[in-house]
Amino acid sequence: MRGDYEELAKHRPSQNQIIQLLKQPDFFRLPRGASSRNQSKRLDKILGFKISKVEQKLLKKYKAYYSFDQSCRKQKYQGCETWIGLHPQVLQTPYNEIFDFFEILRVHNPKSIVDIGAGYGRVGLVMASMFPEATFSGYEIVEKRLEEGNRIFERLELEQCQMHYADLSKESFTPPQADVYFIYDFSDPLDIRKILRQLRSVNENRKAFVIAKGEFIQPILKKYPEFKSIVPLAKGKSWDILQLN
Numbered sequence: 001m002r003g004d005y006e007e008l009a010k011h012r013p014s015q016n017q018i019i020q021l022l023k024q025p026d027f028f029r030l031p032r033g034a035s036s037r038n039q040s041k042r043l044d045k046i047l048g049f050k051i052s053k054v055e056q057k058l059l060k061k062y063k064a065y066y067s068f069d070q071s072c073r074k075q076k077y078q079g080c081e082t083w084i085g086l087h088p089q090v091l092q093t094p095y096n097e098i099f100d101f102f103e104i105l106r107v108h109n110p111k112s113i114v115d116i117g118a119g120y121g122r123v124g125l126v127m128a129s130m131f132p133e134a135t136f137s138g139y140e141i142v143e144k145r146l147e148e149g150n151r152i153f154e155r156l157e158l159e160q161c162q163m164h165y166a167d168l169s170k171e172s173f174t175p176p177q178a179d180v181y182f183i184y185d186f187s188d189p190l191d192i193r194k195i196l197r198q199l200r201s202v203n204e205n206r207k208a209f210v211i212a213k214g215e216f217i218q219p220i221l222k223k224y225p226e227f228k229s230i231v232p233l234a235k236g237k238s239w240d241i242l243q244l245n
C-alpha cells in the first residue's frame, strides 16, 4: 500500500481516478511501517493541492508566527494567529490521524462534521471517504487556504463538503449544530473557551462529539467537565475525543 502512494504521487492520477480512490473507505489508513507525514505529503500531491505555493505567498505578505521583530512592516493575518510560516505538514493534522479519530466515532454514524479552524479542509476529505452520506463545513479565516480547499472539493465533486470564511474569535460567529466537531489549536485560549461555551449551548439536549487536538486545548478542557473523554487511553497524548450529553 505504501508503494501505491509513492507510485500514485509520481504518476499524477486523473481526476476520475482520484474520485474513485476516495470511494475506498480505508484510502486514508496508514500502511504498516509508513511515515505519517510522508504519507500526507504524498496524498496532498495526489489530491492536487498546491499548499506550499499558497503558504509561500502568505509568508511573503504577512508576519510569520515565529517573528517578534517589532520593526517588521508585515502584519499578522487579520491580527490572528494563523500559523503562517509553519511547515504545511505541521499546520495540518495528518490524514491518517483524522482517519483513526473517525474510526473511533464510526459506531456513532456521524451525519455532520464541522472543523473549527479548518486550514485546507483535510478533515472534509477523510470524512467524504469514510462517511460519504455526511456533510462537512470547515470554518477558516485565511481566504487563500479556504479557496484552495474549495477548489479541491469541487475538482473531486464533493458537493457535501464546503469551506466557509469566518473569524471564530468574533462573538458574532456561532458554530452550527453538528454531530462531530474538530478543533486543532485554532487560536488562543480565550477563543477556544468561547467556542467551547458556544458548542455547549448550541448542542443543549443533543449528543455531539469533539475531537480536540493540540497542547493549548487539553488543559482548557479540564475546566469543562460536561465534555467527557470517551477514550481513556488518550490521556497524556495531545488529543482527546469527548462527548457532550
Ligand SMILES: C[S@@+](CC[C@H](N)C(=O)[O-])C[C@H]1O[C@@H](n2cnc3c(N)ncnc32)[C@H](O)[C@@H]1O
Binding pocket: 080, 081, 082, 083, 091, 092, 093, 094, 115, 116, 117, 118, 119, 120, 121, 122, 123, 139, 140, 141, 142, 145, 166, 167, 168, 169, 182, 183, 184, 185, 186, 187
Ligand atoms: C493548526 S491549523 C489546523 C487546520 C486543520 N483543522 C487541521 O487539523 O488540519 C488551525 C487553523 O485555524 C485557523 N484560524 C486561526 N484563528 C482563526 C480564527 N480566528 N478564525 C478562523 N480560523 C482561524 C488558522 O488559519 C489555521 O488554518
